[in-house]
Amino acid sequence: MPDYAWPDAEHRTLIGKRISRVDSPAKVSGQAKYTYDVHRPGMLYGKVLRSPYAHAKLVSVDTSAAEKMPGVKAVHIVQGPGSTIHWEGDEIVAVAAVDELAAEDAVRAIKVEYQQLPYLVTDTEPPQGSAEGQGPLSMDDIDDMLDNQVPSQQMVNQIQQYGITAKPSEDTLKGLKSDGATDAVLDAIRAAAVHPDAGSRPKSNYQKSAAQTLGDPDKAFAEAEVVSEGLYGVPLITHCCLESHGSISEWTDADHLFTHISTQNVSGIPGQMAEPLKTPASNIRVHQDHVGGGFGSKFSPDRWGIFTAQISKKADGKPVRIMLERAAELKVAGARPSAYARVKVGAKKDGTVVAWQSLSWGTGGPGGGGMPPIPYVFAVPNQRKEHTAIRNNIGPARAWRAPNHPQAAVLTMCALDDLAAKLNMDPVEFFGKNLDMAKPRQNIYREELAIAADLMGWKQKWHPRRQNQSGMVRGVGVSFHTWGGRGHASDCDLTIHPDGSVELKLGSQDLGTGTRTCILIVAAETLGLPIEAIQLQIGDTIYPPSGGSGGSTTIGGVSSSTRRAAVDARDSLFAQVAPALNAQPDQLECVNGRIGVKGDSSRSLSWKEACSKLGAMPLTVRGKNPDKSKPPDLTNSGVGGVQMAEVEVDTETGVVRVTKMVAVQDCGLIIDLKTAESQCYGALIMGISYSLFEEKIMDPGTGRMLNPDMQFYRLAGLSDIPELVVKMMTGKGYDERGVIGLGEPPVISPGAAISNAVANAIGVRVPFLPLTPDRVLAVLGQKAGA
Amino acid sequence: MRDDDDPNPKDPEAKPDVSGVSRRDFLKISGLSITLPLVGEPKMAMAAGQQVVVHGPGKVPMEFSINGRRLKADLEPRVTLLDALRDQFELTGAKRVCDRGECGTCTVLLDNKPVYSCSVLAIEAQRKAITTVESLMQDGKLHPVQQAFVDNDASQCGFCTPGFIVACKAFLDRHPHPTPEDIRHGLSGNLCRCGTYNGIRKAIAQVAQKGA
Incomplete structure (x- = not known):
């Protein structure tokens, strides 16, 4: 069995050193191309009419004037009469035209009649007794839990406890799976009791979303020598990616879509577009070289990614670009849920914390949102916690770098710090x-x-x-x-060509975290080559799938798959080269661009000479993470x-x-x-x-x-x-x-x-x-x- | 509040352009009831007591000097310099982020002065030397400011980087040996979301020490 383990400190030449990121020169020179920079031949520009109201029913949508305007190539109603708008900025009509100004003019010519509905856009403390108990879960509730990264076991418990509002189709379940639902969650949904009436009942804005007691908080507070009470909170903030969300979509023939999209999730996009576009995922190609920030908000093609493809089809498959304007980006493209709490903590005189009580609330927009993991880091032995989720019209929430943790840190560490001050x-x-x-x-x-x-x-x-x-x-x-x-699932292909060139392909993405550089460091370290000797291709669905870049999962995933591929490729090469060096493969090593016999500097070949022993055919191996057949676990x-x-x-x-x-x-x-x-x-x-x-x-x-x-x-x-x-x-x-x-x-x-x-x-x-x-x-x- | 027709919020000394039609003039014109001559070019109109040339509506021929090259395009007068650079000439180094003079990612040089190209109309940028980030590399070699950004890992996602590079170059040309206070003040017109300011600060220090 080859040794896939990371080299120890004495044998690392690149890993752990300070290496300049490989794509810096492209970025500093303005050559790096982002989705926003892609300019396809004959490209049309899309603009979107958005709702000025936070909550409204669409009465009528009249696009007739817009359709006749010069330069307009297609008009697509995203939400028609009868639809309900749940936040300001929600999409109603998309227009594609020969340039942005023509598209903007056309959007201004669209007439929409709205019936305004009552709305709530604040997240102040819920009035006492206002919070409703949790009822059966809709698929939206479950999607929201996935967005908020609620742990799988917790989701299973809730599904078992409360049931669901409607039996989902297998396609819906597939969608949930691609959004991150575990098999345990899907099984729980399949087995859940269905309460169809509960779904139609109007929901209160305030929902009890968690109540937990651990130990004996009453006794602990009674015995505590010092008690501190306080109010703490973190408001809703946005992601504000400098490159806004958006895509350029074109139909290369009647049933093949080519999409450039600003995303953290290249390999995961086709599976999410297939269903709404009624196009097999295998017919959808996604490409992205660079992404101008994501921070958790760019895992999905989004409604606008879908309608960009749809409007392209209406415009004879011509490339259509829709990138969100800044205002839209801040209104609709994601926000971090707010979290507030009245916290009471108790300690002994010596400072030992004995009791925690929190009444917390917050909003993630229409979906409400979950309780942050409080008390955070410090597992106080006696706890009572209640959380109320506020469902409102503030706009949709998304995972924001370390979902729920910054809120939990504020609610916990500030309460404990006040207790320290009191002590x-x-x-x-x-x-x-x-x-x-x-x-x-x-x-x-x-x-x-x-x-x-x-x-x-x-x-x-x-x-x-x-x-x-x-x-x-x-x-x-x-x-x-x-x-x-922990590292996500990642596949990569490493190819060594007979001329000595090496290429590495994986459908990952570099968010500016240094992913490209780290992949190359691992491959170069393993093959004993300089980083420059390896060609790395990422950011395309034509490459082996690699997970979305969220939750700090990328580095563990791509470094592990790359390591396994590079070790296997190296060992295959050793097997081919060993006879020429009159040695056994396991006696060989590759260092400083040479393959030689360990401990015998007289018997070695340059990398290029060694690779020529491959004959005519290149050597390609697939590395995977996780891969239990190739231990150890590298992440x-x-x-x-x-x-x-x-x-x-x-x-x-x-x-x-x-x-x-x-x-x-x-x-x-x-x-x-x-x-x-x-x-x-x-x-x-x-x-x-x-x-x-x-x-x-x-x-x-x-x-x-x-x-x-x-x-x-x-x-x-x-x-x-x-x-x-x-x-x-x-x-x-x-x-x-x-x-x-x-x-x-x-x-x-x-x-x-x-x-x-x-x-x-x-x-x-x-x-x-x-x-x-x-x-x-x-x-x-x-x-x-x- | 800044004047809307000041294309150069970083340099309060800069005079607004008087040769073309500024955004403010345009607003004045469109807000007046004016009599346009029925025939003949260029169209003239009385605005604020002066005869001014009226461009558009519709596309008008324009000519630019961009990175030392003469480039022509037919553009509507309402097209910004940023959009002309990106969509007409495929110079996409300057980015569109806020599109209203708040973030600096679209920074280019206009006669060697840094401007927010989203807040300059293309028509106003004619007859001026336009320099974009793409021109800073010479003979395949990075400009010292660019090299310092690489050395000090001053970019992450990189979307703000080209604007920062141009702003830093212009800043260092004027302040070759800046104090920390100069840096804080002089580069406060560009924003980054990933948080690369620490690297940028070190990059500026490196160039200031070695000289550009």
């Missing part, structure tokens, strides 16, 4: 004392906490919360996080991270400035240290952005988003970024765990760490992110009795 304890000491509850990673956290405190200069900077501060004040805060990150699950923030708050203006952040993170064996560090720097920056600035602000008076642009939906800029310190945990205890994903974990803690730092600085908690001047001044005003 008059240094949070580092307090959290450290409770780390036994952070199993199974308590030792990793302990090591990381000490390193983080050192890198932050915590001892010098932390001070007990002070009252009645004025002028500029400083404070520090800490937070902890975890994530899974793993479960990481821990600790972050600290230091802030400066102007008590006169309420302006918060982050002055330093520290991230200490593990992710098992690191393939490319440089891009791994960049993931952490980027996550800290994204974290500063959502902690201080980001919020999808809805107008209760009109049901519309008030800030669908980049001036008022503010992202952090260069001037908002302080000193950032990133420490990746590597070496013994980390490397041997295998490769684990890193995309999500470092973006989880910044909100909690920054909020805690602000509380430390001003002596009082600002309950909700983002920590804007008005919110800071409001709590300072309350404290002063103003």
Whole structure:
């Protein structure tokens, strides 16, 4: 059996080093082509008429004037009379024309009559007693649970407990499977009791979505020596990918579709388009070279991806491009669910946390949404939790980098930090004392906490919360996080040609995380070649399927499949070359572009000479992940991270400035240290952005988003970024765990760490992110009795 | 609030273009009841007490100097420089993100000054030297700013990168030895979502140290 295991530290020449990303030159020179940049011959431009109302019934849609306008090639009604609109910006009619301006003019000529319906666009605390019990689940409910990454077992329990509203077709089940439903979930749906009447009953906006009790919280609170109560929360924010969602679709013949789409999920797109387009997935080709951000919002072809293909068909198969305008991107292309909670926590005098109680709520738009995993990281022994999901017309939610975890971190770490303050304890000491509850990673956290405190200069900077501060004040805060990150299913083909050239193909995608670079590092390391000697092809459905890039699953998946392919290819080549070197295949090694006999430098061939022994035919092998027939498991699950923030708050203006952040993170064996560090720097920056600035602000008076642009939906800029310190945990205890994903974990803690730092600085908690001047001044005003 | 007809929000010193029809003039014209001559070109109209040339509606011939090349196209006067670059000349380095002068991903140089090309009408950019990110590589070699971005991993998804490259080049041309405060101020007109600012800051430091 070949040895697929990762090489040990002494035998790594590329893995774990700082390697510059291979697609940087294309990106810095403007040559990198994104979906938005694709210009197909004869391409038509699509524009979409969107609903100005958050909730409405369509009475009539008149496209007659638009159809006659110059340059208009096709008009497609997406939602016709009788349809119900559930959020502002929802698609009604799409128009394809010879250029964008003609399409825009045509959209303006469409007449739609709406019957407005009552709407809810706020997510403030549900009125007491308003929440309905969970009824039978519709397929939309189940889809929503998948979007929110509800664990499989939890879904099965709910399906068994509540039943379903209608028996789904096998095609619907297939769709759920492609959206990530496990076989256990599908079996539970097939076996579930059906309650058809429940589906037609109008649903309340407020739904009890979780209620759990662990241990004996009443007794624990009664016995607790210190109890702290507080209100905490994170609003709805958007993904704001710089490259908006969209695609260019064309029918290359009557039944073959070619789609360029901005996606995190190249291999998974055809299966999702097949059903709505009534076209076999095998007839749908997807291509994408680069993607301008996804962050969890680009796994599906989306309704607009489907109608782009449909309108192309109406326009004789001509390529049609529909890329969302910025306002639409912010309104309809996904948001991170909000989460708020009234939390009560109790501890013994020595700081040991004994009890947790939370009444939480939040919205993920029409689907409601689930309870974040609270209390987070720290498994408090006695808990009572209730969550109310608000179903409203704020727009659809999607997975946002580390779904539910940043919210859970804020609700948990801020409540515990307030408890530490009430105990008059240094949070580092307090959290450290409770780390036994952070199993199974308590030792990793302990090591990381000490390193983080050192890198932050915590001892010098932390001070007990002070009252009645004025002028500029400083404070520090800490937070902890975890994530899974096991590698997804991935197939790859590696070919060695007789002329020595090597190519590697897989239907993966590089979100800017460094996927291309890491695949090449693994292949080059295994074959003893420089990275430049290998041609990598990704981003197309003509290549072997590889999973969607979400949940930090890509690096584990592609590195494992690539490693197995490269080991098998190498060993096959050894078998062909061994006779020429008068050796047995297992005596050979490949290093520095040569294949030779281990320990005998006189017997070796250059890579090119060695490959010529293949004869006329190239050698192709398929590598897979997972692959139990080729152990060991090269990927793993479960990481821990600790972050600290230091802030400066102007008590006169309420302006918060982050002055330093520290991230200490593990992710098992690191393939490319440089891009791994960049993931952490980027996550800290994204974290500063959502902690201080980001919020999808809805107008209760009109049901519309008030800030669908980049001036008022503010992202952090260069001037908002302080000193950032990133420490990746590597070496013994980390490397041997295998490769684990890193995309999500470092973006989880910044909100909690920054909020805690602000509380430390001003002596009082600002309950909700983002920590804007008005919110800071409001709590300072309350404290002063103003 | 910025003037809508200022194509160059990064450089308050820059004078608005007076040779063509600015967006504001256009708005003034379209808001006035004017008498157009029935025959003859160019069409003239009285606006704000002055005779001004009226272009369009419909496509009009335009001529540009882009990266040192003369390029022609028939475009509607309402087409932005960004859309002309991307859709007519397939220079897609400059990206369309906000399309209203907020994010900087469409940054190009107009007579060596950085502008948001989404906020400049193509018709206004005639007779000016237009420089896009595609021209910075010389003889297959990256410009020092580009190389510094590679060395310091200053791009992730890369969608903001071309705009940042052009903005950084223009910034460093004017401030070869910037202070951290200069950098904070001078590059606050470009936004990134992945969070590459740390690498960008290091890239600028590298160029400032070595010289461009």
